[in-house]
Amino acid sequence: MKDEVLDTHSKALKINLDPRWYGTFAEIGAGQEVVRWFFRVGGAAGTVAKSMSAYDMKVSDAIYGHADRYVxxxxxQAMLDREFDLDVERLGQERADTTSFFAFADTVVARGYRGGHEFHGWMGMKFQSRANDQPSQIVMHVRMLDEEASAQQEALGIVGVNLCYGAFFLSHVPEELVESLLDNLTARR
Known part of the structure; x- marks a missing residue:
């Protein structure tokens, strides 16, 4: 049976206070909302090795290679692979025996000033369940149904924290992980 649902703040703080996980958040396009939660709740220095955003397509291409479609x-996948590999390469010698590395990434198009887009994105985690494990991965497509850009950003941040929490604490119970993705949201968002 599923335990009481933690709010988004509590989930982000629980992750930040757990010394096992350390990694990167890479968010391109309209998706700079997930890592913000980890900074907002405090204790991010124990979780966030790097946070980056690449809004310009040429900048994104320089980091991850050319893409015909950015969202x-x-x-x-290019983002997850690159960021996870960099974490292991740069931090592995010092932390590999005590740290489970991760890369969170999203690439999103949300309601803009001129409107007119399909509001959706891709979000994922590449993570080690335990130190020195081979990485697991979760990838999902998200569709944002809110009409206002600020509400879309809020929902994106919440589902991203839910994904991180699910990967770290529920990956051994896939049904609960999937169900938890909508914690603190409704299916209409």
Whole structure:
């Protein structure tokens, strides 16, 4: 049976206070909302090795390689692979025996000033369940149904924290992990 649902603040703080996980948040396009939660709740220095955002397509290409589509599963995979590999390469010698590395990434198009887009994105985690494990991965497509850009950003941040929390604490119970993705949201968002 599922325990009481933690609010988004509590989930982000629980992750920040757990010394096992350390990694990168990479958010491109309209998706700079997830890592903000981890900074807002405090204790992010124990979780966030790097936070980055690449809004310009040329900048994104310089980091992750050329993409025909920027809001796509292929772009997300390039982000996850690159950021996870960099964490292990840069921090592995010092922390590999005590740290489970992760990379969170999203690539999103949300309601803009001129409107007119399909409001959706790709979000994922590449993570080690335990130190020195081979990484696991969760990838999902998100569709934002809110009409206002600020509400879309809020929902994106919440589902991103839910994904991180699910990967770290519920990956051994996939049904609960999937169900938890909408914690503190409704299906209409």
């Amino acid at each position: 796509s599963r292929n772009r997300l």
